[in-house]
Structure formats: C-alpha cells, structure tokens
Amino acid sequence: MNILILGYGKMGRIISQIAEERGHKIAARINIENVSDLETLDTAKVDVAIEFSQPEAAYDNIRWCLQNNIPVVSGTTGWLEKKPEIEKLCEAQKGAFFYASNFSIGVNIFFKVNRFLARLMNDQRDYQVSMEEVHHTEKKDAPSGTAITLAEGIIEEMEKVKTWKLVKEEKVEDQELPVVAKRIDPAPGTHIVTYHSKIDDIEIKHTAHSREGFALGAVLVAEWIKDKKGVLDMNDFLTF
Ligand SMILES: NC(=O)C1=CN([C@@H]2O[C@H](COP(=O)(O)OP(=O)(O)OC[C@H]3O[C@@H](n4cnc5c(N)ncnc54)[C@H](OP(=O)(O)O)[C@@H]3O)[C@@H](O)[C@H]2O)C=CC1
C-alpha cells in the first residue's frame, strides 16, 4: 500500500518505520513545514492516510483526505468537538474515516475491563471512583483522549456518575469523576482507574512501555480500512 503520513512527529516516525517493515511505501511524510507538498501530491496513488498530528491540525488534515477520496485513520487527540462535522462529511463523500483515542490492543482490552468493573460498581454506593493519567511533558492536551474514553465508559455504566472533571487533586462533587493528569518524562501513557472506600481500594491500571503498540495498531487498521467505507472505530476492527 501507499501510505500518506500526516504528522511526522513521535508517532508519525514509528508508524512510518513499522509500515515500511510490513512492506508498505510512504507516499509522503507531512509536517507543519512541508504541508504545502499536499498541493502537488498525486492523491490517486495514495491508498490510505494515517493522521497523528496535533489538536489544531487534525480537523483540516482529515477534511483534506475526505475531500480527496483518501481513506483516513486518525489518532490525534484534543479536537473531538469537531468530530461530528467530519462524520457528516465522510457520509456525504461516501468516504472512510477511522478514529480511535488509543490504537493499542492492550488499551482496548482495558476499555472493556473498565466498563465491566464500572457495571459491577454501579450498586456499590460506598466507593468513590477517580482516574489518573500520566504522559510525557510534550503532550499538548489534558486529560488524554484515552482518559476521556475511559471516563465516558464509566459514565455510561454508573448511574451516580454524571460527568468527568480535570482536577489537581482527587476531591470533587459526588456526581463528578475526577481525572488527574500528570506530565512526567518519558511516560508513553499510563492510565489508572481507582474505586476507593474506607475499607479498601480497587484499582485497574494500563501502562504502555513504548509507543509501539499505538503505532502498530494504526498500521493494522490502515491495512484493514483500505477497501472499507463509512465512519469506523475499534469496535468495527476488533472482534473481541
Ligand atoms: N490514538 C493513539 O493511539 C495515540 C494518539 N496520540 C496522539 O497523536 C498526536 C501526535 O502525537 P505525537 O506524535 O506524540 O506528537 P508530536 O508533537 O511528536 O508530533 C506531531 C507532529 O504533527 C506535526 N504537525 C503540526 N501541524 C501539522 C499539520 N498541519 N499537518 C501535519 N502535521 C502537523 C508537528 O510538526 P511540528 O513539530 O513541526 O509542529 C509534529 O511533527 C497527539 O494528539 C497524541 O495525543 C499519540 C499516541 C497514541
């Protein structure tokens, strides 16, 4: 496949490397300084784009792909208020758009464990739920997209939790799920969900040891999406 890399930073570099190891060609590697290269790119020769840029750039990058009939896989976080617009455009263009806040298989298993635990805890009124995420200091958004997905899972499963809130310390109103975001190098991504009571704590934790799992997941999805249409996510890709 010919893969267009939109955002050639920490993730873009590992994605390119893994894609080439798997026999793919990189059509172009686009960063802020060479974004004008897109104007002369032969879009007919691009099979799929993988977009890991930054919150302010994701919407325009994805829109450009859809307008040029290129299936696009995006993992950029911190721009999701505009996602409904992209979904509309994808349907109108009869294109393909895949989004995941986290492409690692381990985190997607963790998402399911998180929902299961939240369902069990729904009747346990003595426990307070809270979350902590830890990432490297270059991360631009907080809380992480993964933390937001985890929080949304908890909110859907627990009647008493109505919303999440980014906080410095884990003390908020009863109906709010407090999320603490720590920035410590070189953490690639750690997420901890805790249920605390006077008697005990229950904790689930996912720790990424590197960015490899995120990058490999994105390349596997790009291989899978090539001939697909519509708005897709990890629930379409994973069969567990
Ligand atoms: N879903 C997932 O599984 C994962 C998601 N992420 C997310 O992916 C995103 C990228 O992460 P990461 O690689 O660590 O970040 P980096 O900052 O290392 O890389 C982002 C790159 O995007 C480039 N960029 C900026 N503007 C544009 C533009 N208009 N078009 C194309 N590229 C542009 C930046 O260029 P320059 O430096 O010149 O500004 C930079 O090289 C983040 O939102 C992060 O949260 C990260 C890991 C996993």
Ligand SMILES: O=C(O)C1=N[C@H](C(=O)O)C[C@H](O)C1
């Ligand atoms: O910026 C990162 O590094 C990461 N971002 C994603 C997120 O915001 O959830 C995924 C992963 O945690 C790494």
